[in-house]
Amino acid sequence: MKAIIVDDERLALRRMEKLLKEQNANTPIHLMGSFQDPHAALEAAKQEKLDVAFLDIQMIDMDGFELAEHLLNIQPQLHIVFVTAFQEYAVKAFEMNALDYLLKPVHQGRLAVTLQRVAESAGKTSVSYSSQKHMTLCCLQSLHYLDQQGNEQYLPWKTLKGQELFAYLVHYRDKTVSKQVLIDLLWPDYDSVRSRTQLHTAIYQIRKMIKSIGFDLEIKYKDEGYRLVWGDVKLDVEEWEALVRDAPKVTEETLEQHLSIMAKYTGDFLEEHPYLWAEYEQERLRLLWLNHVKQIAEYYVSVEQYTEAILIYQKIREKFPVMEEGYFYLMKIYAMLNHQGEVSKQFKLISTKLREEFDVAPSKELTEWYEQWKKGDQT
Template structure:
């Protein structure tokens, strides 16, 4: 294993060098590529030399270990990072990771041997023996989860909610660089500068670990004081669904099953189970696409006199978008065609109450005029 050490204290560097020289319990030989007090020198080495492992002191004056880790990983994503710190509370609280990810000063021989052995075993695993995830799907409809290459639903074991939200945000803005300051303002607006940067670096590190452990073909790049989630061959459910909708043919007897399949793929709104304010615009955009698509199916049912299916479809619309008139108005027209006068009035009252309670407005002129004209026609027939 090719290893580097970075610590701005000369004595700490010498001690780690000596400990590595004394390691004889690891099956894989260790090659110390360099020891650096200057983190920028370590970055230069990473640019020209393939590395397996880096021991980084967390608290350094020139550049802290968290930021250095980000920069190193942007150059070599598969690099194993081991943080070294004199503060146990800081390490446990900041990373919430297992013993593989940080060492406490003073580092002891046995403790280092355990870390080296674990990293060696991980590094030696052949990619051919890892499960294939070429057809894995990342899911954002309803909740953030994924389908493995066999189609099984899997949930991410996030250690913090902030790491989960940060990952969701980067997925939404995939292949675009988002500045560190935007992320800090979004997720840690009340923290001081040092603490917010620490939290951001920690969350990014957790996400990188998560991506690596799952085997997703995704990569977080650090450049120009920002992060970019580089997308690989992983499918994204909301993107797949939207492409199906936009390229679907007109609803006919021959294409109805195709449209019903597309409708079934919509398992919930974009990140519906996560209360992210920044996601609300995308939720609304995707929801309106769903509404327009399902209305086409409902209108086809009406045109072909499949009234039971039409009613069920408009009820689905009403349940999904209860603050919009489409579902109620569709049901009103259907019930009027079937002479269910009580149901027509019920739907009008339901939408009137809903709009009053949520937006303090009355139903639109179109639906109100239609309803008033329908009442007059009913009275005329009864008279």
């Protein structure tokens, strides 16, 4: 896997180089260059085919988003991973179809997940689906599976800890997770003997469950850790994300395809299970969903299918109740349709939400738009 790093801070470059070198045992990486100058990175991209670029967002000469656009013009297949100290850049990162984003300071465990994602994507030029029926493990909404006939089935768990351990190993599939990490996560208050006993018991239960259902999965023990070896089993999260990333622009001809993708997102990642460790992945997928459905809504607005657009923005509002975006777009559509009462209603709803949750008022942009609209409406 050929990679470059771009960051205008020398120490940040050195740290990222060190992290990538330490990952080489699991994911072989050939670092083609580390650049403080974005222009030098562009020249390197013209000379050598790359798999992934790790880009800092805040740089003086050229920010990471602009650099990503130039790099993708040179190598459209290149995977972009943004590295930033500011989480608010996440939405824009996914709008650019970035493969992932990392928050500084970057940690080895988080980087391992990103590199796994890069390796999987780099090995696929397109998503192909066999006509043969396979079982599908599902993590959207809740942890369950679809049998070979496509019927929804639930996994037989004796303990909640066993279920969470399996979900964790699924999330870090094909990566070795140390026993100590698992113990600290699931049995932090137990003494060493009891916690190891609990871990061994849960692993046994998972192996028994895998065998009884017939999953092509295997748990292997190596180097004081466990690894879930993935076989011929589909994963709903992985398939949905691939469909989103490979989807063409929303047009009249591709609309049905996009609506089908939207329908496959049946709920947030492990939404029904309160796992703190799953929150980042849950939010990452929610942002991908948001970016995708916004494209559909914008298409509906462009062809004046306002009812359909309203339904999607209402979904956005429900999934992100304290994000202004859904309310703001609804206000603009209702204003176009001359539904004055609905415009005011949306403004009051977001104002109340923000006051109750954060004790703040709506943004200056939204407030000024609303005040200007009221003046125009009154005249």
